[in-house]
Amino acid sequence: xxxxxxxxxxxxxAEGNPLTVKCTYSVSGNPYLFWYVQYPNRGxxxxxxxxxxDNLVKGSYGFEAEFxxxxxxxxxxxxxxxxxDSALYFCAVRPSFSGNTPLVFGKGTRLSVxx
Amino acid sequence: DVKVTQSSxxxxxxxxxxxxxxCVQDMDHENMFWYRQDPGLGLRLxxxxxxxxxxxxxxxxxxxxxxxxxxxxxxxxxxxxxTNQTSMYLCASSFGVENSPLHFGNGTRLTVT
Numbered sequence: 758x759x760x761x762x763x764x765x766x767x768x769x770x771a772e773g774n775p776l777t778v779k780c781t782y783s784v785s786g787n788p789y790l791f792w793y794v795q796y797p798n799r800g801x802x803x804x805x806x807x808x809x810x811d812n813l814v815k816g817s818y819g820f821e822a823e824f825x826x827x828x829x830x831x832x833x834x835x836x837x838x839x840x841x842d843s844a845l846y847f848c849a850v851r852p853s854f855s856g857n858t859p860l861v862f863g864k865g866t867r868l869s870v871x872x
Numbered sequence: 873d874v875k876v877t878q879s880s881x882x883x884x885x886x887x888x889x890x891x892x893x894x895c896v897q898d899m900d901h902e903n904m905f906w907y908r909q910d911p912g913l914g915l916r917l918x919x920x921x922x923x924x925x926x927x928x929x930x931x932x933x934x935x936x937x938x939x940x941x942x943x944x945x946x947x948x949x950x951x952x953x954x955t956n957q958t959s960m961y962l963c964a965s966s967f968g969v970e971n972s973p974l975h976f977g978n979g980t981r982l983t984v985t
Binding site for chain 2 (some may be wrong): 765789791793798799800801802803806808847851853854855857859860862863864865868
């Protein structure tokens, strides 16, 4: 069975500094990996996904994520954080070529960007 | 833009009541999902559906049922609401392609007293 770990419940970053939100996964075979963001009182919004190919994936709002197969990680990054990036971030995984297997989500990491 | 609409943002119900949470999507998505979100537990899948009149149990189906009579609508039913079902409920939909991202509604915060 697949699983996702987000080892940090909370990440604090100063505005303008680079940010990293960590995600590791466990899945049989090759993964499809996703990042979502949740702003207060809203549903989740899709940020980016990894399917295959280039290990560095670029997404919305200047975010990117790096797929590392040997470390089974898919960390979310941004070169320069904004206060408006403060939100709850979720990593999700499913095995590729798995038919109707639904996504499994991590427990989320709350990012706080301080001005 | 894809729109997933959940009928209520906030609901307050009494223990033992039958509760209906409605979700409608406007993008002709094949797949629809119901999650509940609780602090420290993340998102947990309750039920999902890959086609009209089809349903599959997720990780925590106990105490819930679902109905999908039309492609665009997916209803979550709490047969007899209990206080431990107080939570944020999120509906999502996606195309029937493996790497298709989920599109979420804004959620329904249900309080059972």
